[in-house]
Amino acid sequence: MCTTCGCGTGQLYVGGRKIQRSVSSDKPIQYQAHNIDATGQHTHEQAAIDFGTGIAGTHAPGMSQARMVKIERDILSKNNHYADENRRYLSEHGIFSLNLVSSPGSGKTTLLVNTINALREKYSLAVIEGDQQTDHDAARIRETGATAIQINTGKGCHLDAHMVGQAMQQISLPINSLLMIENVGNLVCPANFDLGEAHKVVILSVTEGEDKPLKYPDMFRAADLMLLNKCDLLPHLTFDVELAIKYAHQVNPNLTVIQISATDRTGMSAWLEWIEAGHVLKTIKPV
């Protein structure tokens, strides 16, 4: 397991169903049989030793079969490939998708519930919920009447494009709908995993430190919108709003910032307008 963030290879569940991770190399790699002989020496079973059977095909004594293979591939190329597929699907169906990221406890789910309640009359809306365990969040979303599917990442600390693609197959997303993806609460890992979404939206609550954008710059750089949440609590806190926004713009000068409170609804209209403006750009006309 990852010592910094706890990510690792846990069992993945999408909507309660066990998902087998696809591995690009579907065929198992063949190994030689290993033996430990009587003297404790590690040997390989082979009828005859022939140094010329390797790739290089050389029989010359002392010549190694080793060779160089150029790869030149991005480590995340596979995730990016799945993300491109998701993006193509979303774009062909006129679906506007947002990837909501934040640290745990920033108020993402409450904000999402209130957002759905404000938009459900006007739009078809579906939610993909990412958490390591439990389907509590998906249950909260379903109470609003919206379609929600839970992805449990097991020990994984972020959603990846393959998981989201699987979830999208399980919920039928109507043409011109909205798709909200609530990522695992984590300000580090989800920054690099493109899911195929239109925008990453980072949520920072005023109960956290103003310097979060500097501490976790990758996430604030990857986002297009920052929601400064729980602003109703400002009178009780020493949180410096100007400083937080200054730090966020230091990391990402193009970041749009909306001050919001999911509970007293301050800033909700600006957030809803931002969603609607983005949705219009993605909408496709029926043929």
Place this chain on the structure above:
Amino acid sequence: MHEMSLAENVLQIIEQSAIEQKFTRVKTVWLEIGQLSCVEPEALLFHFEVVTRDSIAHQAQLEIIRIHGYGCCNHCAHEMPLASIYDSCHKCDTYDIRIIRGDEMRIKELEVE
């Protein structure tokens, strides 16, 4: 950050090329990791060793080539070395800097047999 996932992704790409390029053992893996990418080389080395156990890359040497950060100011077009992704422009002091290099996370090549 997510070094475990990255190490798994590296192994998947290696296993894929083992099928395509027909090799059975990996001796050395060269990665290019930019200094502005959010990868901790020490953590990646640790996780690489863990995920490659009993794989084709078991006990392979992982060589990390660090690439220095370099950027261009979108405001005044000045080009400069970058120590972090939120450095200000050395010339005009604005923060609107495009990264030219230093955010790479690539598998460069393998020594195989």
